Amino acid sequence: MVVTNIPENAPAHCPGPDTEQAGKASACAGCPNQNICATTPKGPDPAIPLINERLHQVKHKLLILSGKGGVGKSTFTSQLAFAFASDENTQVGVVDIDVCGPSIPKIMGLEGEQIHQSMSGWSPVYVQDNLGVMSIGFMLPDPDDAVIWRGPKKNGLIKQFLKDVDWGELDFLLVDTPPGTSDEHLSITQYLKESGIDGAILITTPQEVSIQDVRKEIDFCRKVKIPIIGVSNLYNEGESHTIVTI
Structure with missing residues (x-):
C-alpha cells in the first residue's frame, strides 16, 4: 500500500503557514513553499468570518488532492459528486480551484456555461437540481485561453468562490x-x-513516480492537520479503481 512506505516517525517540523515563523524558521530552509509562507500577510483574514457565514450550511467539506497532474483527480471528483447526487435528497457542490488548468466544466458536461449573479451572490452552474459547480472555466471567453496569474490573484479568486458564491x-x-x-x-x-x-481523499496511480508525489501530499496533510480519509489508486484495467480507507 502507498501509506506503508511513509516513515512512522516523519518529523512534524513545519511551523505552520499562518504562524509568525512561517517561512523564517530553520526548518523552512529548502521548503518549496518558503517564500510563499514568508510573504503571506499574517493575522486574521477579514474574509474568514464571511466565509464561515457563507458555508455554515455545508455539512461536509472534502478536499481531493494529488501530488501529480494527470492521475484522474478531476475525473474522480466529478464521479464522486455524481454518486452523491444520485440521491435526489442529497445536495452537492463542486468547487474547482485549479485556476490554471480547470477541467471540471468539460468533464461534467458544462462547457459554454456562464456564472450568473443574483442579490445573494454568484450562483453555481447546475448540472442537475442538486449538483452545483463553480470554476474559473466558466469565466474564460475561450476554453483554450491560458490563465497566467501570480499567487495573490489566484488566492483572491479562491476566496471569492468561498465567500461570494451562494x-x-x-x-x-x-x-x-x-x-x-x-x-x-x-x-x-x-x-x-x-x-x-x-478530510482529504488522495488520488494516485500505481507508477512509482506518482506514488512518490502522493507521499508529499500525505506529508502536507499531516503538517496542516487535515485527516486523510482515503486513497484512490486508479489503474488502467477497465473502469475499476480501489478506495483505501485510512
Whole structure:
C-alpha cells in the first residue's frame, strides 16, 4: 500500500503557514513553499468570518488532492459528486480551484456555461437540481485561453468562490485542487480552517513516480492537520479503481 512506505516517525517540523515563523524558521530552509509562507500577510483574514457565514450550511467539506497532474483527480471528483447526487435528497457542490488548468466544466458536461449573479451572490452552474459547480472555466471567453496569474490573484479568486458564491444548504462540498502543495492548497486550508475540513481523499496511480508525489501530499496533510480519509489508486484495467480507507 502507498501509506506503508511513509516513515512512522516523519518529523512534524513545519511551523505552520499562518504562524509568525512561517517561512523564517530553520526548518523552512529548502521548503518549496518558503517564500510563499514568508510573504503571506499574517493575522486574521477579514474574509474568514464571511466565509464561515457563507458555508455554515455545508455539512461536509472534502478536499481531493494529488501530488501529480494527470492521475484522474478531476475525473474522480466529478464521479464522486455524481454518486452523491444520485440521491435526489442529497445536495452537492463542486468547487474547482485549479485556476490554471480547470477541467471540471468539460468533464461534467458544462462547457459554454456562464456564472450568473443574483442579490445573494454568484450562483453555481447546475448540472442537475442538486449538483452545483463553480470554476474559473466558466469565466474564460475561450476554453483554450491560458490563465497566467501570480499567487495573490489566484488566492483572491479562491476566496471569492468561498465567500461570494451562494452555495446554500449542502450535504457535501467537494474541492478539486491542482497538483502539488503550493499556493492554492495553502489558501484553501487557511480559508476553511475555522469552518472545518472533514478530510482529504488522495488520488494516485500505481507508477512509482506518482506514488512518490502522493507521499508529499500525505506529508502536507499531516503538517496542516487535515485527516486523510482515503486513497484512490486508479489503474488502467477497465473502469475499476480501489478506495483505501485510512
